[in-house]
Amino acid sequence: MRQAGLRRAKRSDLLGLPVEVAPRLLGGIVHTVVEGAGVSVRLTEVEAYHGQGTGDIVDPGSHARMGRTARNATMWGEPGHLYVYLSHGIHSCVNVVCGPEGVAGGVLLRAGEIVEGKDAAAQRRWGALAPGRSTARPDRDLARGPGRLGEAIGLRYPLDNGIDAVTGDPWHGAEARLWLRDEPLTDIATGPRVGVAGAAGTDAFPWRFWIPGDPTVSPFRWGRGAGPIVLN
C-alpha cells in the first residue's frame, strides 16, 4: 500500500504525550490484514488517554489511571503497538500506544473512513444483508464509532491486543500498519471525550480531536446519566 502524502509511522513519531500525538494521527491510515482480508481506514476522530504518572495530572478517564494492571499492560509498553480492549463485553476498541516504554498512554481510534476493503469491512460489520432490510447501510457508518471501527478493521480482543503497527509484523495471523501524513492537518477541532464519566469527560479534558465537517465523525452524545457541567 502506497499513499500520496503519507509515510509509514516510525516508533519515534509516537514517543510524545498522547494529547500531543493524537492530533497528528488525524488523516493518517491504519491498514490491517486479518484472515486474508485487507482493510484501510483513514482516521477522522481520536481521543487521548494518559495514565498514572503521564503528564502533569492523572487522567481520571484512563484505564491506566490506577497504575499498571494485567488489563492495561499494553498501554505501558513500547509505543506503536495497539492496545485492544473489550468495551461493554461486546466491542473491541483500538488504541495506538504512545509515550516511552514504561509510561502509560494511548490514542483511542474513535472513527474513520474506510478507504480500502469496503466489502470486507461491510461483511464483518453486517454480514449478508438481512432479509427484510431493504436498504444498505451507508458507507459512512462502517467505522463511525470506536466499536464499529474495531470491527471494520477486524481486530479482536484479546487475540490482537499488542500487535505492532510500526513493524507490521504478523501477530496471531493478523497484520497492522500505521501511516501518517507528511504534513499534519492544521484544521482540527477539539472537545470533551465521549462516554467518559465525571470531570474526565468535560472541557477540563478537551482530549477528543476530529476533522471538522467530516461525515464519518461520530455524533456527540453526553454519557449516560451525565450532562453538561455548568460552571457558575
Place this chain on the structure above:
DNA sequence: AGTAAGATCCAC
C-alpha cells in the same frame, strides 16, 4: 464469592 460499572451499539 458477589457485584457494579464500563473509552458502545442497536432497535424500539
Place this chain on the structure above:
DNA sequence: TGGATCTTACTT
C-alpha cells in the same frame, strides 16, 4: 431510552 453481554476491579 434501555437491553445486550462479559471483563475488570473493587467489596464482603
